[in-house]
Amino acid sequence: MERIRLGIVGMGNMGCGHADYLTKGAVKGVELTAVADQSREKLNQAVSRFGEHLKTFTDTEDMYRSGTVDGVLICTPHYDHPPEAIKALKYGLHVLIEKPAGVYTKQVREMNEAAAASGKVFGIMYNQRSNPLYAKLRELIVSGELGEVRRTNWIITNWYRSQSYYDSGGWRGTWAGEGGGVLINQDPHQLDLWQWTTGLKPKRMRAFCSFGKYRNIEVENDVTAYVEYENGATGVFVTSTFESPGTNRFEVSGERGKIVVEDGKLTFWRLRQPETEFNAMYQGGFGQPECWKIDIPVKQEEGQHRAITQDWADAILHGKPLLAPGEEGIHGLMLSNAMLLSTWINDWVDFPIDEDLFYEKLQERIRESTFRKPQTEGITLDVSGTH
Amino acid sequence: MERIRLGIVGMGNMGCGHADYLTKGAVKGVELTAVADQSREKLNQAVSRFGEHLKTFTDTEDMYRSGTVDGVLICTPHYDHPPEAIKALKYGLHVLIEKPAGVYTKQVREMNEAAAASGKVFGIMYNQRSNPLYAKLRELIVSGELGEVRRTNWIITNWYRSQSYYDSGGWRGTWAGEGGGVLINQDPHQLDLWQWTTGLKPKRMRAFCSFGKYRNIEVENDVTAYVEYENGATGVFVTSTFESPGTNRFEVSGERGKIVVEDGKLTFWRLRQPETEFNAMYQGGFGQPECWKIDIPVKQEEGQHRAITQDWADAILHGKPLLAPGEEGIHGLMLSNAMLLSTWINDWVDFPIDEDLFYEKLQERIRESTFRKPQTEGITLDVSGTH
Numbered sequence: 027m028e029r030i031r032l033g034i035v036g037m038g039n040m041g042c043g044h045a046d047y048l049t050k051g052a053v054k055g056v057e058l059t060a061v062a063d064q065s066r067e068k069l070n071q072a073v074s075r076f077g078e079h080l081k082t083f084t085d086t087e088d089m090y091r092s093g094t095v096d097g098v099l100i101c102t103p104h105y106d107h108p109p110e111a112i113k114a115l116k117y118g119l120h121v122l123i124e125k126p127a128g129v130y131t132k133q134v135r136e137m138n139e140a141a142a143a144s145g146k147v148f149g150i151m152y153n154q155r156s157n158p159l160y161a162k163l164r165e166l167i168v169s170g171e172l173g174e175v176r177r178t179n180w181i182i183t184n185w186y187r188s189q190s191y192y193d194s195g196g197w198r199g200t201w202a203g204e205g206g207g208v209l210i211n212q213d214p215h216q217l218d219l220w221q222w223t224t225g226l227k228p229k230r231m232r233a234f235c236s237f238g239k240y241r242n243i244e245v246e247n248d249v250t251a252y253v254e255y256e257n258g259a260t261g262v263f264v265t266s267t268f269e270s271p272g273t274n275r276f277e278v279s280g281e282r283g284k285i286v287v288e289d290g291k292l293t294f295w296r297l298r299q300p301e302t303e304f305n306a307m308y309q310g311g312f313g314q315p316e317c318w319k320i321d322i323p324v325k326q327e328e329g330q331h332r333a334i335t336q337d338w339a340d341a342i343l344h345g346k347p348l349l350a351p352g353e354e355g356i357h358g359l360m361l362s363n364a365m366l367l368s369t370w371i372n373d374w375v376d377f378p379i380d381e382d383l384f385y386e387k388l389q390e391r392i393r394e395s396t397f398r399k400p401q402t403e404g405i406t407l408d409v410s411g412t413h
Numbered sequence: 414m415e416r417i418r419l420g421i422v423g424m425g426n427m428g429c430g431h432a433d434y435l436t437k438g439a440v441k442g443v444e445l446t447a448v449a450d451q452s453r454e455k456l457n458q459a460v461s462r463f464g465e466h467l468k469t470f471t472d473t474e475d476m477y478r479s480g481t482v483d484g485v486l487i488c489t490p491h492y493d494h495p496p497e498a499i500k501a502l503k504y505g506l507h508v509l510i511e512k513p514a515g516v517y518t519k520q521v522r523e524m525n526e527a528a529a530a531s532g533k534v535f536g537i538m539y540n541q542r543s544n545p546l547y548a549k550l551r552e553l554i555v556s557g558e559l560g561e562v563r564r565t566n567w568i569i570t571n572w573y574r575s576q577s578y579y580d581s582g583g584w585r586g587t588w589a590g591e592g593g594g595v596l597i598n599q600d601p602h603q604l605d606l607w608q609w610t611t612g613l614k615p616k617r618m619r620a621f622c623s624f625g626k627y628r629n630i631e632v633e634n635d636v637t638a639y640v641e642y643e644n645g646a647t648g649v650f651v652t653s654t655f656e657s658p659g660t661n662r663f664e665v666s667g668e669r670g671k672i673v674v675e676d677g678k679l680t681f682w683r684l685r686q687p688e689t690e691f692n693a694m695y696q697g698g699f700g701q702p703e704c705w706k707i708d709i710p711v712k713q714e715e716g717q718h719r720a721i722t723q724d725w726a727d728a729i730l731h732g733k734p735l736l737a738p739g740e741e742g743i744h745g746l747m748l749s750n751a752m753l754l755s756t757w758i759n760d761w762v763d764f765p766i767d768e769d770l771f772y773e774k775l776q777e778r779i780r781e782s783t784f785r786k787p788q789t790e791g792i793t794l795d796v797s798g799t800h
């Protein structure tokens with residue numbers, strides 16, 4: 027294949043964002059040929075905005091079997107990512123899905139199995155993996171510069187969302203519509219990066235979610251999670267949507283020092299001697315290893331959607347390994363599911379989590395929801411500045 | 414009274430530190446007249462260092478009834494603070510105790526009751542309350558500048574302690590000797606400031622302690638605690654002794670912005686309009702209140718022991734209210750006890766904690782301890798730079 031004919035599924039905010047850079051030719055080897063959406067109006071808008079040549083489909087399966095696309099980029103609501111991916115894979119298409127991988131891991135595991143069986147290229151839009159800050163953090167950990175990790179701490183509370191944001195779509199902030207709150211909508215990148223940059227495997231977690239705090243919503247918008255990793259390290263993840271201006275600070279402490287990513291900067295406090303070695307030799311009272319504070323040079327750029335689409339195209343066209351394999355979407359989602367589950371059962375959750383139990387508890391919430399909010403659906407928000 | 418004749422009880426590191434500035438006349442209205450210690454050698458050293466005129470006592474009760482002192486500064490090992498304070502109060506003396514107030518709240522409550530009944534001035538060496546950074550933080554919260562507090566987060570992991578530190582005294586890092594680890598020895602100031610600066614009342618807590626992590630000790634040296642306050646706010650406290658260089662960062666988020674105390678600086682991200690007000694009015698998608706980043710001017714000085722001793726003396730001599738009343742020592746200690754208790758029972762702990770249960774569990778640890786370490790007792794550490 028020399029050129030991938032791409033279809034976009036779901037022409038909401040994110041779908042249009044992808045169509046925009048694709049029609050400008052920003053991704054080599056990819057041509058946008060088709061768009062699908064349940065709304066005929068949205069399809070018409072897409073055609074007038076992105077080109078009369080686009081094939082349009084109100085039924086996604088019609089698109090998958092139409093012969094007009096070699097791969098699809100799935101930008102539907104969260105719940106539909108796995109079923110749409112599975113369908114597209116069955117029709118022999120390559121698949122790139124928006125984040126999150128899905129709402130519950132049980133569903134995502136099925137998608138992963140379908141992808142593995144298909145032999146097709148399956149990617150996920152974890153564009154923050156291409157953010158030089160986090161790519162560098164991972165490199166410093168993987169290369170051993172930081173030594174064994176002993177603690178992680180991410181405060182990611184700069185997801186301010188007003189009540190009017192939640193009111194802008196009937197599905198927002200509901201169990202039936204989104205399957206969760208800040209964890210499923212705002213945090214998927216951080217939850218992925220938390221595990222991807224450190225490479226740590228969680229062993230068990232205890233988490234504390236508040237639901238509809240200072241906001242008229244039914245889902246979680248305030249979370250503190252504590253995790254114990256297989257190597258004995260511990261970690262904390264704090265997130266919310268009501269704090270202004272909020273914080274985005276990720277600290278990783280290791281045997282050879284400490285790294286903090288904050289305000290677009292990566293700072294490495296580097297020990298000249300590993301702590302373990304120092305501790306074994308030192309005979310004094312209050313001493314500690316010599317430490318250098320280092321500003322690690324990192325390009326000031328955000329992770330780009332375009333870069334992930336290019337990466338996925340290169341994997342299809344040239345067999346390059348994916349930066350963000352779709353199968354890895356389950357890791358961040360399992361952290362997210364674990365946080366809710368631990369809150370719901372008011373107890374520890376071991377990894378891998380009990381997927382059936384999570385599914386059951388989620389269904390309970392959907393079934394028993396009495397939450398009604400003012401219907402102001404249909405407002406299209408300007409998503410510039412979001413990821 | 415025009416002049417307080419002061420006795421110091423316990424001439425270890427801290428006792429000598431206090432004697433040093435007192436003999437230099439650094440505290441107005443106070444004269445050091447006597448010292449007590451079980452060790453005759455330490456008393457001899459004290460006399461040769463701080464003056465031949467000092468009365469010396471190997472039995473503290475002899476000092477209390479000797480008529481040579483009007484007040485005492487108690488610098489014994491932690492466990493002895495309450496019984497010594499109670500004894501001194503009974504002899505009609507004013508009392509200033511070193512931190513922590515004690516090892517378990519049951520014991521400290523008895524001390525508080527004795528102090529209340531005595532009518533004497535009872536203070537605690539919470540010198541960090543005189544640190545301009547934390548005094549300013551408290552002022553900004555108490556005055557309403559920050560609005561209602563919604564989250565607290567203190568990462569205090571810069572208590573690096575090597576194995577040789579723990580080995581320098583047989584009592585260090587043992588249940589029988591100290592009654593705890595980082596919480597009882599290193600963190601009392603932060604635990605006090607955590608509650609004193611914010612004024613928040615804890616409702617329940619879930620905490621996770623690790624014991625003897627990367628170190629040959631039996632007590633906790635790695636703690637993550639999650640707290641829910643009566644007003645609905647939440648908080649996190651993370652502390653350890655094996656991280657180098659570690660972090661000391663205290664963030665408080667409120668309805669009117671966010672304050673961070675770190676690296677000797679206080680930064681206030683101040684909203685022009687309270688978040689609640691903005692949220693009630695705003696009709697858009699991703700907006701948030703206008704925010705100013707403000708560097709609050711704060712003098713670069715540590716909280717001083719001398720200042721607390723002066724404050725206590727002024728309370729005795731001039732009836733001024735205490736900055737650090739002894740009765741308030743129980744608040745920080747209860748947080749510390751709650752963290753251990755939650756770990757031991759692997760469950761939530763409600764406030765006020767079950768003091769008998771904590772006492773019982775602590776006695777179990779002392780009774781069942783099989784921990785033995787190399788005896789290198791008697792090394793005197795240079796404590797400059799500690800609080």
